[in-house]
Every structure is written in C-alpha cells, then in structure tokens.
Amino acid sequence: MSSGQAISPELRQWMVAQLAAGHSIPALRISMREAGWHDDVADAALAELGPLAPMGVAAAPEPPRQMPGPDLTDSPLEVEADGRKITILQTMQNPRVVVFGNLLTDEECEGLIAAARVRLARSLTVETKTGGEVLNVDRTSDGMFFERGENDIVKALESRLAALLRWPIEYGEGLQILRYAPGAQYRPHYDYFDPVEPGTPTILKRGGQRVATLVMYLQSPERGGGTTFPDVGLEVAPVRGTGVFFSYDRPHPTTKTLHGGAPVLAGEKWVATKWLREREFK
Numbered sequence: 001m002s003s004g005q006a007i008s009p010e011l012r013q014w015m016v017a018q019l020a021a022g023h024s025i026p027a028l029r030i031s032m033r034e035a036g037w038h039d040d041v042a043d044a045a046l047a048e049l050g051p052l053a054p055m056g057v058a059a060a061p062e063p064p065r066q067m068p069g070p071d072l073t074d075s076p077l078e079v080e081a082d083g084r085k086i087t088i089l090q091t092m093q094n095p096r097v098v099v100f101g102n103l104l105t106d107e108e109c110e111g112l113i114a115a116a117r118v119r120l121a122r123s124l125t126v127e128t129k130t131g132g133e134v135l136n137v138d139r140t141s142d143g144m145f146f147e148r149g150e151n152d153i154v155k156a157l158e159s160r161l162a163a164l165l166r167w168p169i170e171y172g173e174g175l176q177i178l179r180y181a182p183g184a185q186y187r188p189h190y191d192y193f194d195p196v197e198p199g200t201p202t203i204l205k206r207g208g209q210r211v212a213t214l215v216m217y218l219q220s221p222e223r224g225g226g227t228t229f230p231d232v233g234l235e236v237a238p239v240r241g242t243g244v245f246f247s248y249d250r251p252h253p254t255t256k257t258l259h260g261g262a263p264v265l266a267g268e269k270w271v272a273t274k275w276l277r278e279r280e281f282k
C-alpha cells in the first residue's frame with residue numbers, strides 16, 4: 001500500500017540493494033534509523049517498496065545512461081577543449097580509461113600547488129556509513145578541496161574539463177588536491193558510493209552517484225606513485241600535466257574501476273582529482 005510519500009530514487013536504489021544483498025526489513029529499518037531517517041519515513045518508504053520482490057528487482061536490467069568522456073570518434077590523436085590541444089596517450093574499453101597528455105600547463109600545476117599547500121590537512125574521505133567525513137587510514141596523503149570556480153586557475157581548468165569530457169561544470173564536485181610524501185599511498189578503492197552502505201542515500205541527495213573520475217598529476221614524484229588498476233594490471237605513470245580519466249556507469253565492481261595511488265618511493269607526488277556526478281552538484 002502506498003503512503004503517498006515519494007521515496008527518492010537514491011533511497012529506493014539503496015533499499016533494493018540492501019534487500020537483494022539478503023538484509024532483512026528490520027535490519028533495514030535499524031540502518032535507516034542510524035542514518036538519521038525518522039521511523040515514520042522509514043516505514044512509509046518500506047511500505048512503498050512492499051510489492052517489489054527482492055530477487056525480481058535485483059534481476060531487473062539498468063537502463064543505459066549517458067556518460068561523461070571525450071569524443072574519440074575516428075580515433076583522434078588530440079582533442080581540442082577551450083582552445084587547448086589535449087593529446088590522447090592511451091585508451092582502454094573495460095574499464096573505460098583514457099590517459100590525457102598536455103592537460104595542464106606547468107604554471108597551472110604550480111599555481112594549484114601553491115594555493116593548496118597553505119590549506120592542507122590530513123585527507124578526509126566521505127564516510128558512507130554515516131554520511132559524514134572521517135580520517136581514512138587507507139589514504140596517507142594530505143588533501144584539501146577548492147570550491148568550484150574558486151580562483152582563475154580552477155575556473156579555467158573546470159571549463160576545459162567540461163568541454164573535454166562533455167559534462168556540465170555544475171555536475172562536477174569541487175577540485176580535490178592531494179599531496180603524497182615519500183611512503184604515502186592511497187590503497188585500491190572505488191570512487192562511487194557503495195549502494196549498500198546506510199549513509200549513501202544521504203550523500204546521493206546532492207548530485208546523485210559519482211560516474212567518472214579524472215586524476216591530474218600536478219607534480220611527478222621521483223619514483224613510485226603511479227595510479228594502479230589492479231583488476232586489469234594497469235599502472236599510469238604520474239607525469240606532471242597529464243591525467244587519467246575513468247568512468248563507471250554503475251556503482252559496482254564489474255566496472256573494474258578499482259584503483260589506487262601506489263606508494264611514493266622518492267620525491268613528492270601532487271594530484272588534482274575531479275569527480276563527476278550524475279546530476280547537478282549544488
């Protein structure tokens with residue numbers, strides 16, 4: 001029976017994922033309570049979901065969706081974005097990976113590092129269990145975020161990336177900057193928010209899922225620090241001014257987008273990460 005109260009698509013997706021994973025309805029209610037949903041909202045949502053048989057729902061195919069990415073029709077060696085010629089160094093279909101050269105000027109890399117350096121703190125990551133931010137033991141770099149359009153370099157870069165990846169600026173998160181000292185690394189992880197975690201519906205209210213990542217290298221270390229994709233044995237060298245793009249059309253390991261920042265062995269590695277959401281990230 002419907003309560004008349006609409007469930008958001010994200011909450012529905014999360015609930016369906018929970019049930020498909022074999023969690024019971026009482027367990028779901030407890031998770032929702034812990035994530036801050038009031039019991040009456042939780043009950044209404046559960047009632048609305050009522051007619052769906054978990055197994056049948058899990059088997060339903062996902063509709064195809066439009067994804068960010070460069071236009072590589074006819075295999076160009078370079079793509080122009082905002083008047084800048086960006087080179088295509090490497091591509092992979094599954095996972096979808098594109099390595100770009102000539103993405104940023106040395107001045108842009110240095111300018112971003114200088115502006116970020118004074119604001120660094122031990123990196124926080126979005127905690128899907130609670131929807132808050134926590135220190136992540138898997139990531140030993142330091143980091144900060146620039147607001148979208150915060151300064152001229154960020155503005156120019158965001159405009160270039162929107163043209164290159166054919167995705168609106170407004171669908172992008174603020175630019176994240178990370179500094180890896182010798183020994184620092186980012187263990188393999190997925191960038192999408194795990195649909196099974198109770199904090200995920202809260203996170204998805206703002207812009208929906210992440211669907212793509214662009215990691216841009218602002219400073220090369222002397223050794224180590226590549227971006228690794230363990231499922232396919234790929235390692236991208238962290239060369240200043242270049243970047244690695246990868247996309248994931250569903251929040252699932254079958255996208256093979258497990259990736260990490262290998263330990264820096266010598267020198268310092270700096271990256272800027274741009275995450276793209278399904279919708280406007282306000």
Ligand SMILES: O=C(O)CCC(=O)C(=O)O
Nearest residue numbers: 215226227260261271273
């Ligand atoms: O530093 C890297 O190579 C990877 C960074 C990364 O995975 C991220 O920022 O989500």
Ligand SMILES: [Fe+2]
Nearest residue numbers: 189190191259
């Ligand atoms: Fe990542």
